[in-house]
Amino acid sequence: MSEHVGFAGQIGPEHVTQVVEKGFKSIINNRPDMEGGPEQPTSAQIEDAARNAGLDYVYQPVVAGQITELDVRTFANHFNELPKPVLMFCRTGNRSNNLYQLAKQMDLLDD
Secondary structure (H helix, E strand, C coil): CECCEEEECCCCHHHHHHHHHCCCCEEEECCCCCCCCCCCCCHHHHHHHHHHCCCEEEECCCCCCCCCHHHHHHHHHHHHHCCCCEEEECCCCHHHHHHHHHHHHCCCCCC
16 A cells, blocks of 8 residues: 555445545446445446545456456556545455556556
């Protein structure tokens, strides 16, 4: 972690106010819709709440254990362009952290 990024498990639209209160400016959702079944909030629901709260939002779903180089490069492009700090989330936060660490190891991040 750095002052530019934070990681979280699944969030819902009702958590966006807390995300803003913690000072985040952007959200990256790395969890595929419906991965957790019908009770999982959709990306569109979270995006609506995020945009209504003034946050930038990117939906970049990745499959746990199957992160590709293209996923890492796509993520790095989003991350470098988004206002910081960025909150990244997935089911537990692990795959978001892995994506960030891989991009860092490949020297793709501007931070």
